[in-house]
Amino acid sequence: MYDIAIIGAGVIGSAIARELSKYEAKICVLEREEDVCCGTSKANSAIIHAGYDATPGTLKAKMNVAGNAMMDELSRDLDFPFKRCGSLVVRTKDQDISGLEKLLEKGKANGVPDLQILDRNKLIQMEPNLAVDVTDALYAPTGAIVCPFHFTIALAENAADNGVDFFLNTEVKNIKKENFGYKITTDSQIFETKAIVNAAGVYADTFNNMVSDHKLNITPRRGQYILLDKDAGSHVSRTIFQLPSKMGKGVLVTPTIHGNLLVGPTAEDLKDKEALNTTAEGLDILAPQSSLSVKNIPYRSVITSFAGLRAHEDSGDFILGEADDAKNFFNAAGIASPGLSSAPAIGKYLAEEVAGALNLKNNPKFNGKRKGILNPSTMSVEERNALIKQNPAYGQIICRCESISEGEILDAIHRTLGARSLDGIKRRTRAGMGRCQSGFCSPKVMEILEREVPMDMLDIVKNGKNSKIVFGYNKLIGGWDNEL
Numbered sequence: 286m287y288d289i290a291i292i293g294a295g296v297i298g299s300a301i302a303r304e305l306s307k308y309e310a311k312i313c314v315l316e317r318e319e320d321v322c323c324g325t326s327k328a329n330s331a332i333i334h335a336g337y338d339a340t341p342g343t344l345k346a347k348m349n350v351a352g353n354a355m356m357d358e359l360s361r362d363l364d365f366p367f368k369r370c371g372s373l374v375v376r377t378k379d380q381d382i383s384g385l386e387k388l389l390e391k392g393k394a395n396g397v398p399d400l401q402i403l404d405r406n407k408l409i410q411m412e413p414n415l416a417v418d419v420t421d422a423l424y425a426p427t428g429a430i431v432c433p434f435h436f437t438i439a440l441a442e443n444a445a446d447n448g449v450d451f452f453l454n455t456e457v458k459n460i461k462k463e464n465f466g467y468k469i470t471t472d473s474q475i476f477e478t479k480a481i482v483n484a485a486g487v488y489a490d491t492f493n494n495m496v497s498d499h500k501l502n503i504t505p506r507r508g509q510y511i512l513l514d515k516d517a518g519s520h521v522s523r524t525i526f527q528l529p530s531k532m533g534k535g536v537l538v539t540p541t542i543h544g545n546l547l548v549g550p551t552a553e554d555l556k557d558k559e560a561l562n563t564t565a566e567g568l569d570i571l572a573p574q575s576s577l578s579v580k581n582i583p584y585r586s587v588i589t590s591f592a593g594l595r596a597h598e599d600s601g602d603f604i605l606g607e608a609d610d611a612k613n614f615f616n617a618a619g620i621a622s623p624g625l626s627s628a629p630a631i632g633k634y635l636a637e638e639v640a641g642a643l644n645l646k647n648n649p650k651f652n653g654k655r656k657g658i659l660n661p662s663t664m665s666v667e668e669r670n671a672l673i674k675q676n677p678a679y680g681q682i683i684c685r686c687e688s689i690s691e692g693e694i695l696d697a698i699h700r701t702l703g704a705r706s707l708d709g710i711k712r713r714t715r716a717g718m719g720r721c722q723s724g725f726c727s728p729k730v731m732e733i734l735e736r737e738v739p740m741d742m743l744d745i746v747k748n749g750k751n752s753k754i755v756f757g758y759n760k761l762i763g764g765w766d767n768e769l
Contacts, residue, residue: 287311287450289639290469290478292457292492294318295326296433296625297617298484299440300632305482306447307636307653308645313478314441314449315471317456319749320709321702322437324486325624327712328561328593329508330550331433331541332524334623335372335425337392337400344603346395348627348634353427355629363439364657365432366542372428372524373408375578377418384528385423392425399426412521416580428524432542433625434712435657440632442701443655447648451702454750457485460495466613467496480613480639487558487596489604489618497608501618505558505594508550509567514586514720518544525578536574538582543715548575548582554597563590588720595621605631606638615639658696658713662688683733684726686719694730698737705738707731708748731755 289305291298294316302314318324333356339346360367376385385402392400403424408415445451452471459470466479483492490501513520518540527535539547551567568590575582598604598619608614617635620627639645661669661679672692673680679692697704697713704710707717710730717723717730731754735742746752 286465287313287476287478288643288645289313289480289482290315290467290476291482291484292469293324293484293486293489294321294441294451294453295324295484295486296322296437296440296628297326297486297620297631298482299437299444300628301482301484301617301635302444302449303440303447304632304636305639306444306449307648307651308640309648310643310645312449313476314444314451315455315457315469315476316451316453319454319706319746320704320712321441321451321453322434322712323748325593325595326433326437328510328591329433329595329625330510330537330539330547330622331430332372332537332539332623332625333367333429333431334626335392335400335428336395336397336623336626337374337388337423337425338529339391339395339623341391341394344605345623345627348603348605348630349623350396351630352623352627353429355633356429356431359629360431362653363443363655365435365439367429367431367436368542369427369429370523370540371424371426372526373403373412373422373424374526374528375408375415375419375422376528377416377577378420379418380528382421385421388423392423397425397427400424412523412525414520414579414581415525416576416578419578430524430539430542431625436625436628438702438713439655439657440628443653445701446655447651457492460492462496462611480615480643482615482617482635482639484617484620486620487594489596489616489620490598493608493614493616493618496611496614498610499608501604501616502599503619504597504599505555505560506597506621507553507555507560507567507592507594509563509571509590509592510547510549511568511571511584511587511590512541513546513548513583514588515544517546517583517586520546520582521579527574527578536571536578538575538579543718545588546582546586548572550593555594558594561592561594563592567592589722595624597621603627603631605634607642613642658693658700660693661690683729684714684716684719684723686721686726687715689714689716689726691733694733695737698734705734705740706746706748707734707754710734727754
């Protein structure tokens with residue numbers, strides 16, 4: 286019997302798990318994918334929003350501003366990359382200044398610090414590649430960028446180190462109310478728990494509707510992106526937004542924490558909650574739309590494209606807290622943008638709600654510190670040479686595009702909630718994220734996984750159950766009966 290079962294190991298579920306591990310309780314996280322950070326948390330803009338866009342008084346506004354303020358300390362405690370680069374919302378000559386003024390007033394009402402509207406002369410000094418039609422912009426110095434993979438994984442690892450049980454490859458099929466709380470039926474086993482926290486992303490409505498008559502309806506909103514190589518990463522130094530519309534904040538252009546340039550997203554409301562494919566029509570929108578705010582983007586440097594789904598609930602706001610007619614069933618539903626920015630605050634808010642409902646006591650053994658994977662590229666030549674002398678694996682480069690060593694991959698495999706797939710390695714170390722997109726390093730990474738887990742080469746997947754890479758020996762697959 287668990288005290289608390291959290292459904293979903295994305296950034297929201299992982300943030301809640303870490304905050305709940307500050308209390309004395311038996312806690313588990315149920316995740317249908319083979320790793321944490323496999324849903325919306327791995328496919329987004331990697332932006333920590335300042336908080337001027339949400340309507341004052343909404344949960345989105347409160348959680349965004351509070352979450353943003355928590356990021357500096359959290360990134361230090363959990364050792365993940367984070368940078369306050371600032372953001373600009375640009376206006377073009379055919380748009381009314383009132384749009385920026387309304388954002389400024391909303392931001393002030395939400396408590397966003399140091400907002401100001403800048404004219405073109407000041408903007409061009411800050412960002413020389415702004416489009417010629419840009420006239421002014423709202424500047425938010427507290428806007429930031431983060432690695433969403435490292436952020437989510439750091440939260441999950443720290444939660445696990447503090448006693449939270451993670452059950453991966455465990456898909457929830459049904460939830461039933463019981464006298465003790467809830468019985469959760471998964472595809473592999475049954476869990477009994479006093480309380481549930483529903484952080485299931487685009488499927489959060491499905492689980493809420495199993496136990497509550499107050500139905501939720503989540504529409505998956507697909508956003509498509511293109512990622513450019515690091516030689517384009519300095520084209521802008523801040524996140525460049527366009528004036529928002531009803532469908533979102535428009536197409537942004539932003540540097541990433543790792544030095545690439547990201548352009549996107551589109552905004553398409555769909556019915557299919559698994560529609561993670563990109564489309565030619567969607568990607569074709571990005572270049573002309575982004576040119577309205579930033580000129581001369583070097584699209585010849587595109588190295589990949591991807592899509593993610595945002596969980597848009599009909600109410601338009603986050604759904605946080607206990608369901609009125611389902612005691613000890615807590616929702617973290619409808620967490621669309623700015624969900625990544627709000628995650629730390631949502632985790633704290635819901636953990637306090639659950640702890641109060643269950644009368645939980647503080648955990649005196651909680652350790653809020655975590656050390657990330659060593660990055661030799663941040664070391665001096667002397668420090669790196671000393672490291673290689675101590676552990677030669679750090680001198681064996683596996684991914685040439687990103688200069689990722691075998692030592693980093695070994696750390697990714699053997700640490701808490703260690704990687705068991707190619708994408709698991711990629712998210713933790715960036716092996717395979719460079720311009721060749723794992724074309725050269727994937728065979729070697731597979732050999733390391735086979736040796737170190739250990740696991741059979743035929744069982745290694747890219748990103749889940751149905752993504753096996755090796756299906757057999759080539760001569761046998763061809764029907765040959767030659768002995769190997």
